[in-house]
Amino acid sequence: MNADERRFEVLRAIVADYVSNHEPVGSKAIVERHNLGVSSATVRNDMAALEEDGYITQPHTSAGRVPTDKGYRLFVDRLSELKPMSxxxxxxxxxxxxxxxxxxxxxxxxxxxxxxxxxxxxxxxxxxLTRSTVRHLEVVQITPARLMLVLITDTGRVDQLMVDLGDVITEDATGRIRTMLNATLAGQRMTVAASKVAELPEQAPSELRDVMLRVATTLVESLVEHPxxxxxxxxxxxxxxxxxxxxxxxxxxxxxxxxxxxxxxxxxxxxxxxxxxxxxxxxxxxxxxxxxxxxxxxxxxxxxxxxxxxxxxxxxxxxxxxxxxxxxxxxxxxxxxxxx
Structure with missing residues (x-):
């Protein structure tokens, strides 16, 4: 083990003991707890070098040393493998x-x-939402003049939206709206879906245009991020x-x-x-x-x-x-x- 490797082992020992005990770590404790195979004098010299390089520091009230941010950074960068979960x-x-x-x-x-x-x-x-995709849009007629939209994304997000139509529509019209919405939106990224929804009222047959405008207005708000x-x-x-x-x-x-x-x-x-x-x-x-x-x-x-x-x-x-x-x-x- 060369001097650099040995100093890193001393730093590793200080990090381990300080993390577990929350007490500044002295050279005597390192020699007793960690089998580094070197004398107390060598550990003291290594600690002096680590302190000079800014990897450890001495709290005012103690003879021991604690790692600095720079010391933790070196320790983390040298973690060759993560402790596996059992x-x-x-x-x-x-x-x-x-x-x-x-x-x-x-x-x-x-x-x-x-x-x-x-x-x-x-x-x-x-x-x-910008990275989510529309999986399905369900349209449920709650009353003849009120719809519930259920927007389901590929990430499992479910948004329920109520749309007051201001007029009554038939179940057949509701079915046509559902078909149009899914044909336009299913499989689309949310960002794309928002712009496609905005175009739907113009593409709808004249008798469904007002309803589609209300549906589209409500949907666009939901397709945009909720910070x-x-x-x-x-x-x-x-x-x-x-x-x-x-x-x-x-x-x-x-x-x-x-x-x-x-x-x-x-x-x-x-x-x-x-x-x-x-x-x-x-x-x-x-x-x-x-x-x-x-x-x-x-x-x-x-x-x-x-x-x-x-x-x-x-x-x-x-x-x-x-x-x-x-x-x-x-x-x-x-x-x-x-x-x-």
């Missing part, structure tokens, strides 16, 4: 998520599960377990998490379902989240990215375990929503 954990994830009844339930369960597995705050983005329902958040209480991880800033972290725009920006980097992205401390754009680390990934399937998900926690976290949990849950969510 077969029992994978089965538990799968059975818990497969019990979901609809899209909302899948996302709520995912967030609850991820928060439990990582003991951090979990966040998942709703499948963005207010973009995120599901869970496990914020986990942050309060160790207030010391957020010196003087836990309230600011919680307030930042309530800002949906801030969290959406965190997930914006997660555009690949196969790559876990980690932002550590000062790497986070939002100033109020610079005492946290964000582990995120995209979810989807079959080449389609549906959204991002991940966890937010202190920089002192079990990176290998957290990254593995985020990747595993994302895989199952993607499989369920794309019907694989």
């Amino acid at each position: 077969p029992a954990e994978r089965r538990a994830i799968q059975s818990f998520l497969e019990g979901a009844i609809d899209l909302d339930d899948v996302l709520r369960r995912s967030v609850r599960l991820l928060a439990q597995l990582t003991r951090q705050v979990a966040v998942i983005q709703y499948p963005t 207010e329902e973009r995120l599901v958040l869970g496990g914020t209480a986990n942050l309060t377990r160790n207030v010391g991880d957020f010196p003087g800033s836990l309230r600011r972290v919680l307030e930042a998490l309530e800002e949906q725009v801030v969290v959406l920006k965190l997930l914006a980097a997660a555009h690949d379902p196969s790559t876990v992205t980690v932002h550590i401390g000062g790497e986070n754009e939002a100033e109020d989240l610079r005492s946290t680390s964000v582990v995120s990934i995209g979810y989807g399937g079959g080449g389609t990215l549906l959204g991002g998900m991940g966890v937010v926690g202190p920089t002192r976290m079990d990176y290998a375990g957290t990254m593995a949990a985020v990747r595993a849950v994302a895989t199952y969510v993607g499989n369920i929503l794309t019907g694989r």
